[in-house]
Amino acid sequence: MNKRRLGDVLVALLLVIWVAPMIWLVSTSLKSERNVMTDHLSLFSAPLTVENYEKAFGTTEIGLWLRNSTIVSVVSTAITLVIDAMIAYAIARIPFRGRESLFIFVLAGMMVPFEALIIQLYLEFNALGLINTLTAAILPRLAMPIGVFILVQFFKGIPVALEEAAYIDGAGRWRIFTSVIIPNGKSALVTVMILSFINAWNDFLWPLVVASDSAKYTITVGIANFQGTHGTEYSLIMAGALVASLPLIALFLAFRDQIVKGIAMTGMKD
Protein backbone atom coordinates (compact mmCIF):
# COMPACT_ATOMS: atom_id res chain seq x y z
CA MET A 1 0.00 0.00 0.00
CA ASN A 2 1.21 3.49 -0.81
CA LYS A 3 0.39 5.02 2.56
CA ARG A 4 2.34 2.25 4.27
CA ARG A 5 5.33 3.03 2.01
CA LEU A 6 5.13 6.71 2.92
CA GLY A 7 5.17 5.83 6.61
CA ASP A 8 8.23 3.63 6.17
CA VAL A 9 10.08 6.38 4.34
CA LEU A 10 9.30 8.81 7.16
CA VAL A 11 10.53 6.35 9.79
CA ALA A 12 13.73 5.71 7.85
CA LEU A 13 14.29 9.44 7.34
CA LEU A 14 13.91 10.27 11.03
CA LEU A 15 16.19 7.41 12.05
CA VAL A 16 18.87 8.50 9.59
CA ILE A 17 18.70 12.13 10.75
CA TRP A 18 19.10 11.00 14.35
CA VAL A 19 21.83 8.43 13.81
CA ALA A 20 23.95 10.22 11.21
CA PRO A 21 25.26 13.08 13.39
CA MET A 22 26.36 10.60 16.07
CA ILE A 23 28.23 8.53 13.52
CA TRP A 24 29.70 11.71 12.09
CA LEU A 25 30.95 12.65 15.56
CA VAL A 26 32.73 9.32 15.99
CA SER A 27 34.03 9.24 12.43
CA THR A 28 35.50 12.75 12.52
CA SER A 29 37.23 12.02 15.81
CA LEU A 30 39.02 9.06 14.20
CA LYS A 31 40.34 10.98 11.20
CA SER A 32 43.68 12.67 11.00
CA GLU A 33 43.68 16.46 10.91
CA ARG A 34 44.58 16.43 7.22
CA ASN A 35 41.96 13.86 6.23
CA VAL A 36 39.24 15.98 7.80
CA MET A 37 40.08 18.77 5.40
CA THR A 38 40.52 16.61 2.30
CA ASP A 39 38.22 13.58 2.62
CA HIS A 40 35.11 15.52 3.46
CA LEU A 41 32.51 12.97 2.65
CA SER A 42 34.10 9.64 3.51
CA LEU A 43 32.84 8.17 6.73
CA PHE A 44 35.84 6.24 7.91
CA SER A 45 38.78 7.12 5.74
CA ALA A 46 41.91 5.06 6.23
CA PRO A 47 44.10 5.24 8.08
CA LEU A 48 41.98 5.55 11.20
CA THR A 49 43.83 7.14 14.02
CA VAL A 50 43.54 7.75 17.73
CA GLU A 51 45.96 10.66 17.54
CA ASN A 52 43.17 13.11 18.35
CA TYR A 53 42.50 11.35 21.63
CA GLU A 54 46.19 11.28 22.46
CA LYS A 55 46.43 14.93 21.61
CA ALA A 56 43.32 15.79 23.65
CA PHE A 57 44.74 14.17 26.76
CA GLY A 58 48.32 15.15 26.04
CA THR A 59 48.11 18.81 25.09
CA THR A 60 44.84 20.06 26.58
CA GLU A 61 43.50 20.15 30.12
CA ILE A 62 40.68 17.72 29.31
CA GLY A 63 41.83 15.25 31.96
CA LEU A 64 41.61 17.96 34.58
CA TRP A 65 38.15 19.04 33.37
CA LEU A 66 36.92 15.44 33.53
CA ARG A 67 38.24 15.23 37.08
CA ASN A 68 36.50 18.52 38.01
CA SER A 69 33.20 17.38 36.48
CA THR A 70 33.45 14.06 38.28
CA ILE A 71 34.05 15.74 41.63
CA VAL A 72 31.26 18.27 41.10
CA SER A 73 28.76 15.66 39.87
CA VAL A 74 29.50 12.97 42.46
CA VAL A 75 29.57 15.32 45.44
CA SER A 76 26.46 17.26 44.44
CA THR A 77 24.53 14.10 43.61
CA ALA A 78 25.42 12.55 46.99
CA ILE A 79 24.40 15.63 48.97
CA THR A 80 21.25 16.15 46.88
CA LEU A 81 20.17 12.58 47.59
CA VAL A 82 20.60 13.00 51.35
CA ILE A 83 18.89 16.35 51.77
CA ASP A 84 16.11 15.59 49.26
CA ALA A 85 15.38 12.22 50.89
CA MET A 86 15.30 13.74 54.38
CA ILE A 87 12.80 16.48 53.60
CA ALA A 88 10.79 14.10 51.44
CA TYR A 89 10.52 11.74 54.42
CA ALA A 90 9.28 14.60 56.61
CA ILE A 91 6.68 15.66 54.04
CA ALA A 92 5.54 12.15 53.15
CA ARG A 93 5.52 10.44 56.55
CA ILE A 94 5.49 12.88 59.46
CA PRO A 95 2.16 14.49 60.29
CA PHE A 96 2.76 18.10 61.29
CA ARG A 97 1.06 21.40 60.82
CA GLY A 98 2.14 23.13 57.62
CA ARG A 99 3.38 20.08 55.74
CA GLU A 100 1.18 20.89 52.74
CA SER A 101 2.48 24.46 52.67
CA LEU A 102 6.04 23.22 53.02
CA PHE A 103 5.56 20.89 50.04
CA ILE A 104 4.12 23.71 47.93
CA PHE A 105 6.98 26.00 49.01
CA VAL A 106 9.49 23.40 47.81
CA LEU A 107 7.67 22.68 44.55
CA ALA A 108 7.42 26.40 43.78
CA GLY A 109 11.19 26.29 43.29
CA MET A 110 10.62 24.41 40.05
CA MET A 111 9.11 27.54 38.55
CA VAL A 112 12.19 29.65 39.21
CA PRO A 113 14.46 29.78 36.17
CA PHE A 114 18.05 29.30 37.30
CA GLU A 115 19.10 31.56 34.43
CA ALA A 116 17.46 34.49 36.23
CA LEU A 117 19.60 33.97 39.33
CA ILE A 118 23.13 33.96 37.93
CA ILE A 119 23.89 37.64 38.61
CA GLN A 120 22.86 37.49 42.27
CA LEU A 121 24.49 34.12 42.81
CA TYR A 122 27.72 35.39 41.33
CA LEU A 123 27.68 38.37 43.69
CA GLU A 124 26.83 36.09 46.60
CA PHE A 125 29.74 33.75 45.87
CA ASN A 126 32.00 36.69 45.23
CA ALA A 127 31.18 37.99 48.70
CA LEU A 128 31.91 34.55 50.14
CA GLY A 129 35.26 34.51 48.35
CA LEU A 130 34.32 31.30 46.52
CA ILE A 131 34.58 32.43 42.90
CA ASN A 132 36.71 30.11 40.81
CA THR A 133 36.30 27.12 43.15
CA LEU A 134 34.61 23.78 42.64
CA THR A 135 32.63 24.45 45.82
CA ALA A 136 30.90 27.29 44.01
CA ALA A 137 30.08 24.98 41.11
CA ILE A 138 28.48 22.52 43.53
CA LEU A 139 26.44 24.58 46.00
CA PRO A 140 23.64 26.29 44.01
CA ARG A 141 22.30 23.08 42.47
CA LEU A 142 22.08 21.01 45.67
CA ALA A 143 18.45 21.58 46.61
CA MET A 144 16.54 19.77 43.85
CA PRO A 145 12.76 20.27 44.20
CA ILE A 146 11.93 17.76 41.47
CA GLY A 147 13.82 15.11 43.44
CA VAL A 148 11.72 15.90 46.51
CA PHE A 149 8.61 15.54 44.36
CA ILE A 150 9.63 12.09 43.10
CA LEU A 151 10.64 10.87 46.56
CA VAL A 152 7.51 12.16 48.34
CA GLN A 153 5.29 10.33 45.84
CA PHE A 154 7.26 7.15 46.38
CA PHE A 155 7.68 7.34 50.17
CA LYS A 156 3.91 7.80 50.56
CA GLY A 157 3.47 4.34 49.07
CA ILE A 158 5.68 2.51 51.56
CA PRO A 159 3.38 0.50 53.90
CA VAL A 160 2.84 2.14 57.29
CA ALA A 161 3.03 -1.31 58.91
CA LEU A 162 6.78 -1.47 58.18
CA GLU A 163 7.31 1.82 59.96
CA GLU A 164 5.16 0.79 62.92
CA ALA A 165 6.95 -2.51 63.32
CA ALA A 166 10.25 -0.65 63.57
CA TYR A 167 8.68 1.84 65.98
CA ILE A 168 7.49 -0.95 68.28
CA ASP A 169 11.03 -2.34 68.20
CA GLY A 170 12.06 0.97 69.74
CA ALA A 171 13.44 2.66 66.64
CA GLY A 172 13.52 6.46 66.55
CA ARG A 173 12.79 8.57 63.50
CA TRP A 174 16.35 8.52 62.23
CA ARG A 175 16.54 4.71 62.52
CA ILE A 176 13.20 4.37 60.74
CA PHE A 177 14.47 6.69 58.00
CA THR A 178 17.71 4.78 57.45
CA SER A 179 16.46 1.22 57.98
CA VAL A 180 12.90 1.31 56.62
CA ILE A 181 12.45 4.25 54.25
CA ILE A 182 15.81 4.22 52.48
CA PRO A 183 15.90 0.47 51.68
CA ASN A 184 12.28 0.50 50.53
CA GLY A 185 12.67 3.64 48.49
CA LYS A 186 15.66 2.41 46.55
CA SER A 187 14.15 2.58 43.06
CA ALA A 188 13.00 6.19 43.49
CA LEU A 189 16.36 7.11 44.99
CA VAL A 190 18.14 5.62 41.98
CA THR A 191 15.95 7.69 39.66
CA VAL A 192 16.73 10.89 41.57
CA MET A 193 20.40 9.97 41.68
CA ILE A 194 20.62 9.58 37.89
CA LEU A 195 18.63 12.72 37.10
CA SER A 196 20.74 14.72 39.53
CA PHE A 197 23.98 13.35 38.08
CA ILE A 198 22.96 14.16 34.51
CA ASN A 199 21.95 17.67 35.57
CA ALA A 200 25.23 18.27 37.34
CA TRP A 201 27.39 16.82 34.58
CA ASN A 202 25.63 18.80 31.85
CA ASP A 203 25.32 22.08 33.72
CA PHE A 204 26.90 24.76 31.58
CA LEU A 205 25.82 28.31 32.40
CA TRP A 206 26.71 28.31 36.10
CA PRO A 207 30.18 26.72 35.78
CA LEU A 208 30.82 29.15 32.94
CA VAL A 209 29.94 32.08 35.21
CA VAL A 210 31.85 30.90 38.23
CA ALA A 211 35.06 29.43 36.76
CA SER A 212 37.46 32.07 35.51
CA ASP A 213 40.60 29.95 35.45
CA SER A 214 40.72 27.10 32.91
CA ALA A 215 42.02 24.76 35.63
CA LYS A 216 38.62 25.12 37.34
CA TYR A 217 36.52 24.44 34.23
CA THR A 218 34.09 21.57 34.19
CA ILE A 219 34.10 19.47 31.05
CA THR A 220 31.13 21.30 29.50
CA VAL A 221 32.87 24.67 29.81
CA GLY A 222 36.14 23.17 28.62
CA ILE A 223 34.57 21.73 25.48
CA ALA A 224 32.81 25.02 24.71
CA ASN A 225 36.17 26.69 25.06
CA PHE A 226 37.80 24.26 22.63
CA GLN A 227 36.29 26.13 19.73
CA GLY A 228 37.97 29.32 20.80
CA THR A 229 41.39 27.78 21.34
CA HIS A 230 41.45 25.05 18.69
CA GLY A 231 39.38 26.86 16.04
CA THR A 232 39.53 24.54 13.06
CA GLU A 233 40.95 21.35 14.58
CA TYR A 234 37.61 19.65 14.17
CA SER A 235 38.86 16.11 14.66
CA LEU A 236 40.38 17.13 18.00
CA ILE A 237 37.20 18.95 19.03
CA MET A 238 35.04 15.94 18.16
CA ALA A 239 37.35 13.62 20.10
CA GLY A 240 36.99 15.92 23.11
CA ALA A 241 33.20 16.07 22.72
CA LEU A 242 33.01 12.29 22.61
CA VAL A 243 35.21 11.87 25.67
CA ALA A 244 33.02 14.40 27.49
CA SER A 245 29.93 12.35 26.65
CA LEU A 246 31.16 8.84 27.40
CA PRO A 247 30.26 8.82 31.12
CA LEU A 248 26.70 9.89 30.30
CA ILE A 249 26.34 7.45 27.42
CA ALA A 250 27.46 4.64 29.75
CA LEU A 251 25.02 5.81 32.42
CA PHE A 252 22.25 6.04 29.85
CA LEU A 253 22.80 2.54 28.50
CA ALA A 254 22.94 1.12 32.04
CA PHE A 255 19.91 2.97 33.45
CA ARG A 256 17.89 3.66 30.32
CA ASP A 257 14.54 2.57 31.79
CA GLN A 258 14.93 4.54 35.03
CA ILE A 259 15.86 7.68 33.12
CA VAL A 260 12.88 7.36 30.81
CA LYS A 261 10.57 6.61 33.75
CA GLY A 262 11.89 9.53 35.74
CA ILE A 263 11.34 11.95 32.88
CA ALA A 264 7.90 10.57 32.03
CA MET A 265 6.93 10.95 35.70
CA THR A 266 8.13 14.49 36.26
CA GLY A 267 8.38 16.17 32.90
CA MET A 268 11.79 17.32 34.04
CA LYS A 269 13.36 19.61 31.52
CA ASP A 270 16.31 21.75 32.19
Added chain:
Amino acid sequence: MRHSHNARDAMLFSMPFLVVYAAFLVIPIFYGLYLSFFDWNILAGKRFIGFQNFADAFRDEKFIAALLHTCQFVLISTPATIIVGFLMSLIVMSASRLGKAAETVFFMPYILSITVIGTLWSWIFQGNFGILNQLLAACGLKTVGWLTDPNVAMWSISGATVWWTAGFNMILFTAGMKQIPDDVYEAAKLDGAGYLTVLTKITMPLLRDTSILVLILQIIASFKVFGQSYVMTGGGPYGSTRVLVQYIYETGFSYFRMGYASAMSILLFLIILLISVFQLVATRGEK
Protein backbone atom coordinates in the same frame (compact mmCIF):
# COMPACT_ATOMS: atom_id res chain seq x y z
CA MET B 1 2.33 7.48 64.01
CA ARG B 2 2.19 8.05 67.72
CA HIS B 3 5.28 10.17 68.02
CA SER B 4 5.25 13.07 70.40
CA HIS B 5 7.86 15.09 68.54
CA ASN B 6 6.32 15.34 65.09
CA ALA B 7 6.89 19.04 64.58
CA ARG B 8 10.44 18.92 65.94
CA ASP B 9 11.38 15.89 63.85
CA ALA B 10 9.84 17.32 60.70
CA MET B 11 11.88 20.47 61.20
CA LEU B 12 15.11 18.56 61.76
CA PHE B 13 14.59 16.45 58.64
CA SER B 14 13.68 19.47 56.53
CA MET B 15 16.43 21.73 57.79
CA PRO B 16 19.39 20.72 55.56
CA PHE B 17 17.33 21.11 52.38
CA LEU B 18 15.77 24.37 53.53
CA VAL B 19 19.12 25.94 54.42
CA VAL B 20 20.52 25.28 50.94
CA TYR B 21 17.21 26.21 49.33
CA ALA B 22 17.08 29.52 51.17
CA ALA B 23 20.72 30.41 50.60
CA PHE B 24 20.86 29.71 46.86
CA LEU B 25 17.30 30.16 45.66
CA VAL B 26 15.04 32.18 47.97
CA ILE B 27 17.56 34.81 49.04
CA PRO B 28 18.91 35.36 45.50
CA ILE B 29 15.37 36.00 44.26
CA PHE B 30 14.87 38.83 46.74
CA TYR B 31 18.45 40.04 46.38
CA GLY B 32 17.90 40.28 42.64
CA LEU B 33 14.71 42.24 43.15
CA TYR B 34 16.59 44.62 45.45
CA LEU B 35 19.48 45.03 43.00
CA SER B 36 17.14 45.78 40.12
CA PHE B 37 16.35 49.16 41.72
CA PHE B 38 19.98 50.26 41.65
CA ASP B 39 22.33 51.62 39.11
CA TRP B 40 25.36 49.58 40.03
CA ASN B 41 28.46 49.19 38.01
CA ILE B 42 30.50 46.74 40.04
CA LEU B 43 33.59 48.90 39.54
CA ALA B 44 31.85 52.04 40.80
CA GLY B 45 29.20 52.72 43.45
CA LYS B 46 25.58 51.74 43.98
CA ARG B 47 22.85 54.32 43.42
CA PHE B 48 19.10 53.90 43.98
CA ILE B 49 17.14 54.71 40.83
CA GLY B 50 13.71 53.16 41.42
CA PHE B 51 12.19 51.58 38.34
CA GLN B 52 14.63 53.27 35.97
CA ASN B 53 16.32 49.97 34.96
CA PHE B 54 13.00 48.54 33.83
CA ALA B 55 12.15 51.68 31.90
CA ASP B 56 15.61 51.62 30.33
CA ALA B 57 15.17 48.03 29.24
CA PHE B 58 12.21 48.85 27.04
CA ARG B 59 14.13 51.69 25.42
CA ASP B 60 17.25 49.58 24.96
CA GLU B 61 17.43 48.41 21.35
CA LYS B 62 19.72 45.54 22.26
CA PHE B 63 17.31 44.30 24.91
CA ILE B 64 14.36 44.50 22.53
CA ALA B 65 16.40 42.71 19.88
CA ALA B 66 17.41 39.97 22.35
CA LEU B 67 13.79 39.57 23.39
CA LEU B 68 12.70 39.31 19.75
CA HIS B 69 15.43 36.78 18.95
CA THR B 70 14.32 34.73 21.93
CA CYS B 71 10.70 34.87 20.76
CA GLN B 72 11.82 33.90 17.26
CA PHE B 73 13.61 30.88 18.72
CA VAL B 74 10.54 29.97 20.79
CA LEU B 75 8.25 30.23 17.76
CA ILE B 76 10.49 28.12 15.51
CA SER B 77 11.67 25.46 17.92
CA THR B 78 8.49 24.85 19.92
CA PRO B 79 6.22 23.56 17.13
CA ALA B 80 9.12 21.70 15.49
CA THR B 81 10.19 19.80 18.62
CA ILE B 82 6.58 18.96 19.47
CA ILE B 83 5.65 17.68 16.02
CA VAL B 84 8.86 15.68 15.64
CA GLY B 85 8.53 14.33 19.19
CA PHE B 86 4.98 13.25 18.45
CA LEU B 87 6.00 11.49 15.23
CA MET B 88 8.75 9.73 17.15
CA SER B 89 6.36 8.41 19.74
CA LEU B 90 4.08 7.11 16.98
CA ILE B 91 7.07 5.21 15.60
CA VAL B 92 8.03 3.91 19.03
CA MET B 93 4.49 2.78 19.78
CA SER B 94 3.75 1.15 16.42
CA ALA B 95 6.84 -0.46 14.94
CA SER B 96 7.33 -3.28 17.41
CA ARG B 97 10.36 -4.59 15.53
CA LEU B 98 12.46 -1.54 16.12
CA GLY B 99 10.39 0.41 18.65
CA LYS B 100 12.78 0.05 21.56
CA ALA B 101 15.87 0.68 19.44
CA ALA B 102 14.26 3.73 17.84
CA GLU B 103 13.36 5.08 21.27
CA THR B 104 17.00 4.77 22.37
CA VAL B 105 18.29 6.46 19.23
CA PHE B 106 15.79 9.33 19.40
CA PHE B 107 16.38 9.93 23.07
CA MET B 108 20.18 9.61 23.12
CA PRO B 109 20.97 13.22 22.11
CA TYR B 110 18.94 14.56 25.04
CA ILE B 111 21.38 13.23 27.63
CA LEU B 112 24.35 14.90 25.93
CA SER B 113 25.41 18.29 27.19
CA ILE B 114 24.59 21.40 25.25
CA THR B 115 28.24 22.13 24.58
CA VAL B 116 28.68 18.71 22.95
CA ILE B 117 25.55 19.30 20.87
CA GLY B 118 26.76 22.79 20.00
CA THR B 119 30.26 21.78 18.93
CA LEU B 120 28.98 18.79 16.95
CA TRP B 121 26.45 20.88 15.02
CA SER B 122 28.93 23.72 14.51
CA TRP B 123 31.03 21.16 12.69
CA ILE B 124 28.08 19.81 10.69
CA PHE B 125 27.05 23.38 9.76
CA GLN B 126 30.63 24.53 9.10
CA GLY B 127 30.74 26.58 5.90
CA ASN B 128 33.72 25.15 3.98
CA PHE B 129 34.31 21.63 5.24
CA GLY B 130 31.04 20.84 7.02
CA ILE B 131 29.17 17.77 5.85
CA LEU B 132 25.96 19.62 4.98
CA ASN B 133 27.59 22.04 2.58
CA GLN B 134 29.80 19.27 1.21
CA LEU B 135 26.69 17.24 0.42
CA LEU B 136 25.03 20.24 -1.20
CA ALA B 137 28.13 20.90 -3.28
CA ALA B 138 28.35 17.24 -4.30
CA CYS B 139 24.77 17.51 -5.58
CA GLY B 140 25.71 20.62 -7.51
CA LEU B 141 23.68 22.91 -5.25
CA LYS B 142 24.60 26.25 -3.74
CA THR B 143 26.05 26.07 -0.27
CA VAL B 144 24.35 27.78 2.67
CA GLY B 145 25.85 29.99 5.37
CA TRP B 146 24.19 27.92 8.07
CA LEU B 147 25.72 29.84 10.95
CA THR B 148 27.10 32.85 9.11
CA ASP B 149 24.01 34.13 7.30
CA PRO B 150 21.92 36.31 9.68
CA ASN B 151 18.72 35.12 8.00
CA VAL B 152 19.57 31.45 8.47
CA ALA B 153 21.52 31.19 11.73
CA MET B 154 18.54 31.08 14.10
CA TRP B 155 16.94 28.35 11.98
CA SER B 156 20.13 26.31 12.15
CA ILE B 157 20.31 26.72 15.92
CA SER B 158 16.67 25.66 16.16
CA GLY B 159 17.39 22.63 13.99
CA ALA B 160 20.18 21.51 16.29
CA THR B 161 17.83 22.06 19.24
CA VAL B 162 15.17 19.85 17.68
CA TRP B 163 17.78 17.13 17.29
CA TRP B 164 18.76 17.60 20.91
CA THR B 165 15.38 17.68 22.67
CA ALA B 166 12.66 16.14 20.47
CA GLY B 167 13.36 12.83 22.24
CA PHE B 168 12.28 14.39 25.50
CA ASN B 169 8.84 15.22 24.11
CA MET B 170 8.71 11.73 22.63
CA ILE B 171 9.05 10.25 26.15
CA LEU B 172 6.13 12.33 27.44
CA PHE B 173 3.92 11.57 24.42
CA THR B 174 4.75 7.86 24.63
CA ALA B 175 3.89 7.81 28.34
CA GLY B 176 0.59 9.49 27.50
CA MET B 177 -0.19 7.03 24.70
CA LYS B 178 0.49 4.06 26.99
CA GLN B 179 -2.28 5.31 29.27
CA ILE B 180 -4.92 5.09 26.57
CA PRO B 181 -6.75 1.78 27.21
CA ASP B 182 -6.44 -0.88 24.53
CA ASP B 183 -10.20 -1.47 24.30
CA VAL B 184 -10.69 2.05 22.95
CA TYR B 185 -8.53 1.09 19.99
CA GLU B 186 -10.16 -2.30 19.63
CA ALA B 187 -13.61 -0.74 19.52
CA ALA B 188 -12.43 1.64 16.81
CA LYS B 189 -10.96 -1.25 14.85
CA LEU B 190 -14.26 -3.12 15.04
CA ASP B 191 -15.96 -0.05 13.61
CA GLY B 192 -13.54 -0.23 10.71
CA ALA B 193 -11.64 2.98 11.49
CA GLY B 194 -8.40 3.47 9.56
CA TYR B 195 -5.03 4.51 10.95
CA LEU B 196 -5.51 8.22 10.31
CA THR B 197 -9.03 8.21 11.73
CA VAL B 198 -7.82 6.50 14.90
CA LEU B 199 -4.94 8.95 15.13
CA THR B 200 -7.02 12.11 14.74
CA LYS B 201 -10.24 10.98 16.43
CA ILE B 202 -8.84 8.95 19.33
CA THR B 203 -5.12 9.31 20.01
CA MET B 204 -4.80 13.05 19.58
CA PRO B 205 -7.88 14.12 21.57
CA LEU B 206 -6.96 11.77 24.41
CA LEU B 207 -3.46 13.24 24.51
CA ARG B 208 -4.79 16.73 25.16
CA ASP B 209 -3.40 17.00 28.70
CA THR B 210 -0.03 15.59 27.70
CA SER B 211 0.13 18.03 24.81
CA ILE B 212 -0.53 21.01 27.06
CA LEU B 213 2.21 19.84 29.44
CA VAL B 214 4.67 19.33 26.57
CA LEU B 215 3.80 22.71 25.07
CA ILE B 216 4.33 24.60 28.32
CA LEU B 217 7.57 22.80 29.20
CA GLN B 218 8.86 23.43 25.70
CA ILE B 219 8.02 27.13 25.73
CA ILE B 220 9.64 27.62 29.13
CA ALA B 221 12.79 25.74 28.11
CA SER B 222 12.97 27.75 24.89
CA PHE B 223 12.78 31.08 26.69
CA LYS B 224 15.80 30.01 28.73
CA VAL B 225 17.87 29.25 25.62
CA PHE B 226 21.53 30.14 26.00
CA GLY B 227 24.05 27.35 25.39
CA GLN B 228 23.07 26.69 21.78
CA SER B 229 23.74 30.18 20.50
CA TYR B 230 26.63 30.80 22.88
CA VAL B 231 28.53 27.78 21.55
CA MET B 232 27.42 27.80 17.90
CA THR B 233 27.39 31.47 16.99
CA GLY B 234 28.37 33.44 20.08
CA GLY B 235 25.23 35.48 19.41
CA GLY B 236 26.30 36.37 15.88
CA PRO B 237 26.29 36.92 12.97
CA TYR B 238 25.69 40.63 13.60
CA GLY B 239 23.95 39.84 16.89
CA SER B 240 21.18 38.02 15.03
CA THR B 241 21.12 35.12 17.50
CA ARG B 242 21.85 37.01 20.70
CA VAL B 243 19.13 35.86 23.10
CA LEU B 244 17.88 37.17 26.44
CA VAL B 245 20.04 35.05 28.73
CA GLN B 246 23.13 35.89 26.74
CA TYR B 247 22.38 39.60 26.96
CA ILE B 248 21.89 39.28 30.73
CA TYR B 249 25.17 37.36 30.93
CA GLU B 250 27.04 39.99 28.93
CA THR B 251 25.51 42.92 30.77
CA GLY B 252 26.59 41.38 34.06
CA PHE B 253 29.93 39.84 33.28
CA SER B 254 31.27 41.90 30.38
CA TYR B 255 29.87 45.33 31.25
CA PHE B 256 29.49 44.76 35.01
CA ARG B 257 26.12 46.54 35.11
CA MET B 258 24.73 44.38 37.88
CA GLY B 259 21.58 46.39 38.59
CA TYR B 260 20.49 46.46 34.96
CA ALA B 261 21.31 42.77 34.49
CA SER B 262 19.24 41.98 37.60
CA ALA B 263 16.29 43.95 36.26
CA MET B 264 16.39 41.98 33.01
CA SER B 265 16.62 38.75 35.02
CA ILE B 266 13.45 39.77 36.83
CA LEU B 267 11.73 40.32 33.48
CA LEU B 268 12.80 36.85 32.31
CA PHE B 269 11.56 35.44 35.61
CA LEU B 270 8.20 37.19 35.14
CA ILE B 271 7.77 35.84 31.61
CA ILE B 272 8.36 32.29 32.80
CA LEU B 273 6.19 32.75 35.89
CA LEU B 274 3.37 33.98 33.67
CA ILE B 275 3.60 30.87 31.49
CA SER B 276 3.69 28.60 34.56
CA VAL B 277 0.66 30.32 36.08
CA PHE B 278 -1.12 29.99 32.76
CA GLN B 279 -0.46 26.25 32.90
CA LEU B 280 -1.74 25.99 36.48
CA VAL B 281 -4.93 27.83 35.57
CA ALA B 282 -5.42 25.87 32.35
CA THR B 283 -5.06 22.47 34.00
CA ARG B 284 -7.01 23.37 37.12
CA GLY B 285 -9.90 24.72 35.06
CA GLU B 286 -10.42 21.24 33.65
CA LYS B 287 -10.73 19.39 36.92
